Amino acid sequence: MDSNILNNLKLTKVAASKIDTFDFENVKFGEKFTDHMLVCEYKNGEWGTLEIKPYAPITLDPSARVFHYGQAIFEGMKAYKEENNDIWMFRPDQNFERFNKSAIRLAMPAIDETRFIGGLKELIKVEKEWVRKGLGNSLYIRPFMIATESGVIASPSNEFLFCILLSPAKSYYAGKIKVQIADYYSRAANGGIGAAKAAGNYSAQFYPTKLAQEAGFNQVIWTDSNHTHLEEAGTMNVFFRINDTLFTAPTSDRILDGVTRKSLIQLGESLGYDIKIESVQVDTILNAAKNGTLKEIFGAGTAAVVNQIEGFSYKDQYYQLPEMADEESYALQLKNALTKLQNKLADDPFNWTVKI
Template sequence: MNIAVEKVTSSKINEVDFDNLAFGSVFSDHMLECTYKNGAWETPKIVPYQPITLDPSSKIFHYGQSIFEGMKAYKDKDGGVWLFRPLENQKRLNISAKRMAIPELPEEYFMEGLTSLLQVDKNWIPENDGSSLYIRPFMFASGNGFHASPADEYKFIIATAPSGAYFSGKVRVLIEEKYSRSANGGVGFAKAGGNYAGQFYPTQLAKAKGYQQVIWTDDNTHEYIEEAGAMNIFVRINDTLITGPTSDRILDGITRKSILDIAADEGIKAEVRKISVAEVVAAAKSGELKEMFGAGTAAVVSPISGFGHQGTDYDLPELENSYAMQLKKRITDIQYNRAEDKFGWRYRVI
């Protein structure tokens, strides 16, 4: 594709302390922008990172047609730049787009646009161990009008942010019994912005009680655990790793899929099935509950140190050789080109 590039007149990279990067708060010099207009996506272009100007009647403000993805670029010790399963992000973006009545984006627009942007801003990819360039592709309704219908114009943008090693620490979570993240027939499987906005209030309530995050349960009975905050959740009972099946309510996480594949390769018994709250509580009481952790792009895995349910707190044991850390190391070694990639997940950019 003939992607036009408008470079910044002066880079701000020398103003950035790459040894002290907070997650998603410093942004690189350029972004990719693509407009859907007159029934077709125009050719993407790379422009300086800048504010977006929108009319007050733009439908994103009124009807919430907005989706996004989260991914990272990694730099190995020889300066090579890699992505991790980027086509999975591209496919999922279009799954989300279809559900939100947003025009799907051609694969070459996503992949060529992304790789071109990374080549322009390659110096923004940190070299420090554990650091990466966080990539945020997103799409939203830019067309105007107060009538409740899909927009006729959309924007696709990729912005990037160099980020340091993401350590969430071990978190305590509260099993939610009133609020729901999503419902059958809804948009829980899509990465729609509103899914995350709806999580903030229940999470604030949990934090006020001394927890860092919420474990979401099914919308109908609240009997089955489904996700941990904005991440997929895994539970280890004895030596079996369990995660819930994807559905209308659960995001088909790329890290989740990778963990299941690596667990099989490592000889770790894994099951994809419903996990009841009662089963988890009983396992915690009997000592059979060994681990719980979230799985997602930012942290890869986020260990859970304990959970609360109906006024009672349950602590999980400290393990020297946890599945969480074993699986995280295997994934990050692939991402940073430190180990064999027998799955073909690495995608070379430079």
């Protein structure tokens, strides 16, 4: 960490906090934000001064490159407060590394660790009262970067804005969901930007997800361009349990290297699970569903942590997954173990948690 960068951080506080009027019990995921945000501009080939200032709209020229050529990336992270009021982040180094991989893929400048992690720590210190104690409570962290240079020339921007927003959160999804396996639309392609956490990846999902929801489903399980292999579930990585083996697809150009995914894999292996990281064929899952060996499907991501899937549709045929006692569910066992670790209610043998 470069202490000079943090020592020169500019702090402007709100005149009056809105925290006393904030409904922490009924907040919807990602809708409301804390009093302050962190910003930093990239100009003339270098990152400038960090600034923490009141949360407010950002003013951009209508010709800013982000509006025309889509140079926009983001991350999703969380912070937790334990009973003694210490605040912890979960594996911020992984989000920092992935953020810069996304930046490089979209011809954007990498940002240094001091501005990303150091700046984030300073922002959370300012907003520490917004982090609530209790299992299920967290502070969702949204770092993002956008291209801000004016001009509609089809070329990479030379100016960028890095920003971090904070949003109190509870569970993202409630209960089990039904999904539709994609047989026409694809989320990403070889050589594309599927492995980057780029804004365009998500906008491309909205229309087929809307169609799935109109058909009575919550999300889509994405397949490759040939629609023969299963890849991601909605905005999450996805796991399949056949008998007592967990399968999940390896990361690639098309699949995001999810922090929750890799944590669940390591956690599951430490618990003695049989986990195979290999391509998962649609036919394999269909056959397992038909012969009764498909026990569970669940998504994994920062917002939901683990989201159970109760059934899926493929080519207008619906497959219901078997009912399972909570104590027998790998999804719930993993979710319980990971959330306890994140909330400092269990030991962290992996050193994943970082104190603010």
